[in-house]
Amino acid sequence: MNVREERSVATSLSSDKNFDVVNTSVEKIDGYALVKGKPVFTDDFDVPDSLIVKILRSPHAHAIVKNVDASKALELSGVACVLTYKDVPRIAFTRAGQGYPEPSPYDTFVLDKKVRYVGDAVAIVAAESEEIARKALKLIKVEYDVLDNIIDYEHAMDENAPIIHDESEISGAYDPKHNIASHYEMHFGDVDEELSKCDVTTEKTFYTPNQSHAMMEPHAAISYFDANGRLTIITSTQVPYHVRRIIKRIFGVESRVIKPRIGGGFGGKQAVHVEAYVTAVTLKTGRPARCIYTRKETMTASNTRHAMRFKIRVGADKDANLRVIDMQGLSNTGAYGEHALTTFMVAGSKTLPLYNKVNAVRFMGDIVYTNTESAGAFRGYGAPQGAFALDCALDELAHKLGMDPVEFKLKNSIREGETSPVFKVMGEGREGVEQIVGSCKIEECAIEGAKLFNWHEKRERQRIEGTKAHGYGVAFAMQGSSIPAIDMGGATIKMNDDGTFNLMIGATDLGTGSDTILAQIAAEALHTSVGKFVVYSSDTDVTPFDKGAYASSTTYVSGNATKRAAERMAREILKAASEITGESVEKLHLENGKVISKSGKSLTYSEIQTQLFYTFKQRQLEVTESFVSEVSPPPYMVTFAEIEIDLETGKVDVMSMLNYVDCGTPINPLLARGQVEGASSQGIGMALYEEHIFDKNGRMVTDDFFTYKVPSRDDIKKITVKFADSYEPTGPFGAKSVSEIGLDTPGPVIANAIFDAVGIRVNRLPIKSEDLYFKLNERGLTP
Amino acid sequence: MKVEFKVNGKMHSVNVEPGEFLLETLRNLGYKSVKHGCDTASCGACSVQLDGKPVLSCRTFTATVNGHEIKTVEGFSKEGELSNIQRALVEEGAVQCGFCIPGLVVTADALLRENPSPTEDEIKGYLNGNLCRCTGYESQTRAILKVAKDSRGEKS
Numbered sequence: 051m052n053v054r055e056e057r058s059v060a061t062s063l064s065s066d067k068n069f070d071v072v073n074t075s076v077e078k079i080d081g082y083a084l085v086k087g088k089p090v091f092t093d094d095f096d097v098p099d100s101l102i103v104k105i106l107r108s109p110h111a112h113a114i115v116k117n118v119d120a121s122k123a124l125e126l127s128g129v130a131c132v133l134t135y136k137d138v139p140r141i142a143f144t145r146a147g148q149g150y151p152e153p154s155p156y157d158t159f160v161l162d163k164k165v166r167y168v169g170d171a172v173a174i175v176a177a178e179s180e181e182i183a184r185k186a187l188k189l190i191k192v193e194y195d196v197l198d199n200i201i202d203y204e205h206a207m208d209e210n211a212p213i214i215h216d217e218s219e220i221s222g223a224y225d226p227k228h229n230i231a232s233h234y235e236m237h238f239g240d241v242d243e244e245l246s247k248c249d250v251t252t253e254k255t256f257y258t259p260n261q262s263h264a265m266m267e268p269h270a271a272i273s274y275f276d277a278n279g280r281l282t283i284i285t286s287t288q289v290p291y292h293v294r295r296i297i298k299r300i301f302g303v304e305s306r307v308i309k310p311r312i313g314g315g316f317g318g319k320q321a322v323h324v325e326a327y328v329t330a331v332t333l334k335t336g337r338p339a340r341c342i343y344t345r346k347e348t349m350t351a352s353n354t355r356h357a358m359r360f361k362i363r364v365g366a367d368k369d370a371n372l373r374v375i376d377m378q379g380l381s382n383t384g385a386y387g388e389h390a391l392t393t394f395m396v397a398g399s400k401t402l403p404l405y406n407k408v409n410a411v412r413f414m415g416d417i418v419y420t421n422t423e424s425a426g427a428f429r430g431y432g433a434p435q436g437a438f439a440l441d442c443a444l445d446e447l448a449h450k451l452g453m454d455p456v457e458f459k460l461k462n463s464i465r466e467g468e469t470s471p472v473f474k475v476m477g478e479g480r481e482g483v484e485q486i487v488g489s490c491k492i493e494e495c496a497i498e499g500a501k502l503f504n505w506h507e508k509r510e511r512q513r514i515e516g517t518k519a520h521g522y523g524v525a526f527a528m529q530g531s532s533i534p535a536i537d538m539g540g541a542t543i544k545m546n547d548d549g550t551f552n553l554m555i556g557a558t559d560l561g562t563g564s565d566t567i568l569a570q571i572a573a574e575a576l577h578t579s580v581g582k583f584v585v586y587s588s589d590t591d592v593t594p595f596d597k598g599a600y601a602s603s604t605t606y607v608s609g610n611a612t613k614r615a616a617e618r619m620a621r622e623i624l625k626a627a628s629e630i631t632g633e634s635v636e637k638l639h640l641e642n643g644k645v646i647s648k649s650g651k652s653l654t655y656s657e658i659q660t661q662l663f664y665t666f667k668q669r670q671l672e673v674t675e676s677f678v679s680e681v682s683p684p685p686y687m688v689t690f691a692e693i694e695i696d697l698e699t700g701k702v703d704v705m706s707m708l709n710y711v712d713c714g715t716p717i718n719p720l721l722a723r724g725q726v727e728g729a730s731s732q733g734i735g736m737a738l739y740e741e742h743i744f745d746k747n748g749r750m751v752t753d754d755f756f757t758y759k760v761p762s763r764d765d766i767k768k769i770t771v772k773f774a775d776s777y778e779p780t781g782p783f784g785a786k787s788v789s790e791i792g793l794d795t796p797g798p799v800i801a802n803a804i805f806d807a808v809g810i811r812v813n814r815l816p817i818k819s820e821d822l823y824f825k826l827n828e829r830g831l832t833p
Numbered sequence: 834m835k836v837e838f839k840v841n842g843k844m845h846s847v848n849v850e851p852g853e854f855l856l857e858t859l860r861n862l863g864y865k866s867v868k869h870g871c872d873t874a875s876c877g878a879c880s881v882q883l884d885g886k887p888v889l890s891c892r893t894f895t896a897t898v899n900g901h902e903i904k905t906v907e908g909f910s911k912e913g914e915l916s917n918i919q920r921a922l923v924e925e926g927a928v929q930c931g932f933c934i935p936g937l938v939v940t941a942d943a944l945l946r947e948n949p950s951p952t953e954d955e956i957k958g959y960l961n962g963n964l965c966r967c968t969g970y971e972s973q974t975r976a977i978l979k980v981a982k983d984s985r986g987e988k989s
Binding site: 078080081083084087344761 | 865866867868869870871872873875876878905906907909910915919922923924925926927928929930931932933934935938956957958960961962963964965966967968969970971972973974
């Protein structure tokens with residue numbers, strides 16, 4: 051069947067931009083429950099007779115577990131079981147929740163006889179109470195053979211470095227004998243030759259930190275057998291379907307995975323963390339098991355952002371044409387190779403196409419194992435790391451050319467109707483897809499943004515006055531919308547006789563508001579209101595498959611699936627109405643929850659489904675549609691920032707930040723704005739405060755909110771968000787993604803503004819006051 | 834030991850171990866809005882009002898609230914209707930994941946009773962201990978300013 055033809059029959063054309071529900075800021079549909087404090091999070095579910103699960107964690111960064119003596123713990127009244135590596139299946143897997151087969155190496159076991167970082171799991175304890183479980187942990191005696199460790203990732207490939215992954219079962223890792231989890235290289239053109247022809251070049255090395263997600267809800271999961279003996283897992287996850295698949299791989303058991311409300315994830319919950327531990331206990335004891343991580347466990351034993359180092363070389367001719375980009379990287383994946391290859395590739399694939407006019411590009415590097423907490427997916431997924439190096443290098447190049455960086459970056463950036471060879475060469479873990487950019491309003495973002503920010507006027511101002519310096523920076527960014535040709539989302543819509551619809555989606559709202567915006571998309575296509583949709587998201591026994599909430603895909607992939615389903619439901623409704631009224635479908639249209647005929651008759655959705663239930667050609671109207679994209683349309687953003695440096699302390703404050711965003715049609719402008727504001731704030735954290743510090747034995751020193759600083763309310767001065775007038779032809783009602791891109795610019799924009807203020811090119815995030823103070827002091831800029 | 838106190842106007846009499854924290858007691862009583870965020874008095878997700886003042890329940894001994902009144906966010910919506918601050922938070926898009934919101938509501942309410950016309954800086958100062966990782970705080974500050982304006986009868 052020709053989908054396009056059918057669509058024109060059923061619904062108003064999407065490209066006319068005359069929306070009723072889409073592009074309006076309807077209230078978040080779960081807002082009431084959340085603001086009333088309803089018990090909707092994993093830890094709020096009381097499953098009777100639950101055992102409390104705690105994990106015994108390694109105090110050593112790298113050691114062989116010689117012996118575990120749990121006899122004393124087992125003697126303690128109320129201890130149900132203590133599980134060690136001998137008690138769980140020895141199946142290698144990856145915790146990374148990605149499309150199958152995963153591009154991450156299988157290098158992880160539920161419990162192993164070797165521990166690879168301080169915090170690695172050694173034993174699982176289940177007891178009748180929290181207190182007993184804690185006591186039991188202390189009674190377990192473990193003998194370790196402590197091995198040499200690698201904490202600094204720049205030394206992971208040293209000649210005599212200890213081998214972190216020497217297990218025979220490992221698969222999918224590039225060169226584990228040299229601690230290389232993954233390796234990637236691509237190039238087109240000859241970068242050295244191009245560089246030699248350039249009039250102006252710059253070469254520098256940039257570092258980005260191992261940021262923590264610090265979502266407010268710690269990791270949590272509960273497992274139990276339901277009345278029919280089906281294993282059920284309630285879990286705070288972004289990837290319920292991947293959890294189900296991975297649990298089956300490890301334990302060989304089928305399960306139902308339920309995602310309740312999620313207290314934030316930002317990629318941190320795009321992995322199996324707690325689920326395997328509770329499952330092991332439920333399978334062993336037959337009893338419900340709950341495991342709620344402490345903040346310390348969430349900080350030390352889940353995931354961080356991949357810390358990366360990029361040596362970058364860029365060059366331009368004297369007419370300011372950017373001719374070449376060369377990025378050589380090193381990424382720290384920590385103890386396990388979760389998302390190792392793909393985050394590294396995204397550092398290139400979601401930055402390089404922005405500057406598509408170059409003659410030569412090279413992007414290469416290694417992703418190495420160390421004895422630190424495993425890195426994983428984190429909002430931006432490598433792009434903030436790559437963007438920090440690339441945007442700062444281009445800023446420096448513009449400076450050398452004596453050119454306004456806005457002008458230089460804009461002159462060399464991609465336009466609507468153009469392409470970049472990088473799209474085809476670099477995908478996620480494999481080749482990408484060719485694509486022509488269907489929507490790109492980067493000129494509006496840059497030019498209108500500069501006006502709104504008073505960029506030109508501000509740059510005329512005095513930079514240093516008294517003990518304060520002010521600086522003005524700009525940064526350009528792109529991201530993607532979904533992983534094309536891999537990630538699929540499904541949507542089911544069922545019509546009820548009261549005129550409401552159930553929208554069932556595997557898409558995983560983790561606080562983003564995706565339940566709301568998907569209901570808006572369905573309501574738009576079905577010519578009714580959001581209030582008519584009862585949304586159920588992410589119950590693997592009830593909702594259709596969805597890859598999960600990651601890769602900036604929910605609005606685009608799940609949104610397109612929802613739109614398809616709603617359009618098909620619209621056709622089903624028209625068909626039923628035609629049968630009931632005897633009028634041809636062509637003479638009918640949908641309007642405000644009714645079918646209206648040209649002859650003036652009308653039937654409400656409620657009347658139609660009631661007749662179909664009880665009196666006329668009886669059937670349930672229900673449709674399921676799926677969507678997998680052939681392209682990944684990038685959103686674009688230009689960020690302007692004003693920073694203030696206290697010359698007496700080196701403290702940097704971001705006084706104002708303007709994000710001018712092209713995300714296509716913002717389905718819900720208020721929620722879209724919130725995504726950008728939140729990402730900016732996390733980016734400011736990454737740029738100025740957030741980094742984990744380890745002692746020489748690999749113990750994380752920064753394991754709580756006192757020692758690891760996330761931005762607090764007082765740190766965020768003013769973030770403004772403006773949306774470009776844009777429409778992505780392949781997106782649902784013109785939408786692209788908006789959740790990640792906001793994190794790409796704060797690092798470079800702040801560093802560029804510091805350079806503008808005091809002439810110091812900072813090459814390492816976070817930019818700590820004391821480091822900047824000493825640099826200011828060297829230059830005689832401190833009072 | 835036996836401790837008696839009111840939660841949202843309802844009297845509770847509970848037996849607790851010495852050293853038990855109010856966060857645990859409240860969650861055991863079913864007040865699940867009170868959240869475990871950090872357990873080290875650094876995130877604000879466990880904030881409740883003790884005789885009208887915001888306190889961190891994760892570091893408040895239950896024994897110390899004997900004879901006192903606690904208010905949690907469950908006590909804010911009367912017959913299903915949202916209070917002004919709750920309504921403003923939803924309207925301004927300040928509720929993303931929602932995990933920090935109960936603690937924010939009780940703290941913002943205390944602020945607005947102490948200072949009905951707070952400046953933006955005063956809001957940021959008073960609520961600096963209530964971390965939120967989703968919003969970047971902007972929408973929450975807008976919501977609180979809006980409630981203050983509305984209560985003064987100004988158009989927001």
